[in-house]
Amino acid sequence: MSSPVDLLIKNASQLVTMPAPPDRPRSGGDLDEIGLIPDGALAISGEKILAVGPTTRVLAQVEIGPDTTILEARGQTVQPGFIDPHTHTVFAGWREAEFSQRLRGVSYLEILQAGGGILNTVARTRAASFEDLLASTLAKLDQFLLYGTTTVEIKSGYGLNRADEIKMLRVMEAASQLHPVEIVPTFLGAHAVPPEFQDRKERYIDLLTREILPEVASEKLAQFADVFCEEGVFTVQESERILSRAQELGLGAKLHADELAATGGAELAARLGAISADHLLKVSRQGIEHLAKRGVVAVLLPLTSFFLRAAGFAPARTLIQAGVPVALATDFNPGTSPVQSQALTIGLACLKLGLSPAEALAATTVNAAHALRQGDHLGSLTPGKQADVVILNAPSHEFISYRFGTNLVRTVIKKGRIVVFQGRLKLKGRGDGYEP
Template sequence: MLIKNIKSLLQVRTADEPLRGKELAKLPRIDNAWIHIKDNLIHDFGSMDTCPTVSTWSKTIDAQGKYVLPTWVDSHTHLVFAETREEEFNMRIKGKTYEEIAEAGGGILNSAKKLRHTSEEDLFESARERLKHCISMGTGAIEIKSGYGLDPASEMKMLRVIKELKNVSPIPIKATFLGAHTYPEQFRNDHKTYVHQIVYDMIPQIAKEGLADYIDVFCERVAFSAEESQKIVEAGREHGLRAKVHTNQFNSMGGIEMAIKEGALSVDHLEVVNDAEAELLGKSDIISTLLPSAPFFLNDHYQPARKLIDAGAAVALASDYNPGSSPSGNMNFVVALACIKLGMTPEEAINAATINGAFALEMTNKVGEIEAGKLANLIITEEMPSMTYLPYSFGENNIEQVIINGKEHQHAP
């Protein structure tokens, strides 16, 4: 396949480390470009004055007036769940907070109740449809967490579903074990026993069966303390599972310090970050993954992206796709929100949603940038006046075509 007359080919780089500071604001490009896809990989690219004249391409796409960029890398989702939770949406409209709903047995516990009574087959089919829709909106690599099981059998069921999605998905998937999403009702006043169950029952079995790539824990007042989180993260590391930590969504309570100390790959959410924490993140190798569609949906305060970027933190963007606080996997909207509400420039947002997202999943050998040998997972936009138009026109679908593994993927209407 040859894509030619591209108005601008974006994200042409070879990044050896996550982008931060001034580098995050740079988006290398080739104007008036072409790109050659061979088999399922990017084979070559350049400006049109160097375009090959071979007439035997399997397919040629004329991208006059259009932009081409790598597909989004969504490094934080909860895509496997049993049912939606629009009843809680109504509760929030009437004034209930996320924390109040959780304390009343809603939220994550609500999803857990529904999931335990849903078959593995039904979970797989519904998640597969969500995944297809995410791909149609430009996502070309994704992470999926468990965390709506909250008991050994149900968590294993979720992870088996994710494993099966890996087997059939056209895009790369990383699986994360999140048994420490919240405390089940029977352990609400007995944290020690549930932490013991995660550490000594769930983690060893999951590692033995190879069901997860990472481990996660929700370090918050409504969930696990920093000390409890550390025990779980340490147990995961002992079994080869590197940590990705939910923290600082509502409170600063030591989660960032713990995650850095334990060598976590990323800290995710970060709606509440003080100056000292921002400085720590700026000096660390850890990825700061921001999820702006969650505070958008919860009508809460947004992540302090500018503070983090100015401190030198490596910022990534992800959707947090889940039924309770971010029921959408639309990364185009995430990029727009990052510009509109987080104060990120379009270049910063695109970098955070592509190459830095790939670093947050240790997938830079496959996705995140335009480089020969990487997967040919690409977005071809509609004709646009500028690259900035992509987040500017947040209510429009500006994707004309999604290319996955060098083949055209049917896109959303």
């Protein structure tokens, strides 16, 4: 025995460990092996997990001192913090009026032609000050934390010019300094063709590859680059040009692929060795084989299909059977998924994608970590991993999908520190600071 542990959770009715080889995400039949420990305990020292196992064994293994915080988790489930590997969290303005229009039968094209859709968000995000964008981003991160999400990927892509794309990335940088939720920034300058380049797309791609991407890379403002590869937006060839350039500059590649039509986006993601291919509603058989062969993570976004009342959902079971590692994300954005709850994603993944509760939980923790190249330290509750832990007011993990409209999160621990307690934020400088 060494020094006393800082925090101990004990007597959890279920402790979900998600044990995983650190070098690869789960696929095929491994996806639902979530490492359940009944009557589980978990000990934290500093920012890391020190011990995990049945309560009696952990109590025998660790030292408890007068300063050790002890959390009793009888009747509750303990799991890794949710990771959301695909969001567009930095934006100004919501689009609730368009939602009503869509429900009345107005098409997205008509909305777009009237200056709405993504162009609405681009105009408002360009007009927003850095301070206003930062304040609204911090409020959104608070909400993620209350839902048990401890790490989020966030994409730029509502600036679509040098100054405003950099502004979005700087907001993410500042928010990571101020907020416990960990942010993985992705550059998505190729989210849409900006209005002022409507007939000069080539010129915009030149701007991205020659000016903006090199600046993003040299300032270390993003870990990944992403492209909206879709009919009428960026072609496979254009996406390849942008992402190859990003890779030359040291960024990882991600791709919005095969959402509305099978354009060969999945094949491109595999060819580039992208870390993930996202959406994939229309992915081809060949695309699935290529993803499996290269181990590209398929990030599926069922909330978007649901919110858009799309004709179908991504072929999750086919992807899993083919050996493609599957992760799940909210796609949080003001137009097509104004939703931040990974529990809701899990509910839809079970009901609409055919995943089991265990598979969906793996897809929002360990595999989501791998979709961000963070699987070596995030996504599982095993000794040595970062202590990002959620305690749910639920006797088993099945309750997440079963009661998916209810926020069951009671306690959230980020890097060993309690940041949500009894369902309320406990953040320094805001709220009343939890003293154990």
